[in-house]
Amino acid sequence: MNKKGIVFFDVDGTLIDWTKGIYSPTKTTKEAINKLKENGYLTVLATGRPKSSITKEIEDLGLNGYIASNGAYAEIENEVIFNECINNEKLKDLLYFLEENEIVYILEGQEKNYVLDINNEKVKYLIDKANLDIDSFTDNWTKEDVKTSKIIAIGKNENSYKIVREKYKEKEFAFMANQFGDTFEIYIAKYTKGYGVEHLLERLDISKDYAYAFGDGENDIEMFQAIKYGIAMGGYHKDLEPHAFDFTEDVENEGIYKGLKKLELI
Template identity: 30%
Template structure:
């Protein structure tokens, strides 16, 4: 097989959301793909600071973060784009006005409000990040917090439409269900960064294979030539899915890559 470029989501694709581990078979599959000359990239919505160490230790060529705004190749930054600081400050003010709570994600840290959120899931995220040493240095209300991504939480108290009408000048909004929304820098996505990587290596779109499971992988599936959805996946991916792999815990990555002839 000619050289291909493989792009992998993290949560629910490489990292099991059941066992919270990466199957050894997936690690071996990545190693073998690189031995065969393929390029292997993580393509995640997480910003660089929140990519866990176990992911950074994987045998990959690079990591693409923040839904298309940042790219590392062999530990060297080859692309980055950021939300304008003035726009970021205005977004924080509007979120407060509209009673929208959020996790604000930057390249070097994540930021929370100083007050306890009425959303339990946001507080759970705060505890998770704190355990990883993130989100403890500065509160978003203090200003000067450089962020490029928002994970927003809404309910009946939120003026959701007003907030999102304002936000669309700066960010694109991905509905993640349960009144939560992933908001990313406008004009960038998991698909645009694939396009950038292919051009960087002078390879055609037909050489791209994408592996994912959730709705925020949609842009990746829409751009990639070969879409591989995990056994448990959001049905929004189905129109762009070429092959449905077994679940992560059932050696889904290994099985899919063998099926596609990417490894022996």
């Protein structure tokens, strides 16, 4: 593709911030991304979310592609590049362990999110809090056939994360604790946003020297390592700081617009 470069955008804490009730990109953010595209840059989402949890407000930005599920899924111009899922035998072992320890879970797939009970109060609360579409969730599935790239676990208590991590940290899984209560993520360690970004850059024949990224989380570290210009949003995770090229403000204070202006991309 004959483009000037490529810009990757995280979702939560970058394009939106549902913890502050900002569920849609601001008008200024939308205008900045439209100007970026007019100026000849490819725009790609890079999120821990699966495609099934990307809201209409994000889709309406009209980005060129998606890296989802922390790098386990990638597509560009509606062409799926890869969709890596957790092996079902390994998955079953893990899920039975979660159930034995009374840990509620959500299996994130690109088409649907899978739960044991759609009416579970913890599940319903998380769906509502994150402003997700209830229709993207189903409890009609089997452990033998389900396709998932990442698991959201809602712990019984503060020890749940430690129990699961200790048992499975040597079995190809990686873990990330969230700031949201006793919720944590489980995924295959190999797949990170950096993995997705590197493969997409190679596919598009774009040098990392012409690649930019905006993010705020711990799971953005590998993405920042894979490109030259990593811009940390206001309120960023402390471990992201050493990997950032520069810093901008938070969602509420138009960090995307200000960051793109400072980079002279718009």
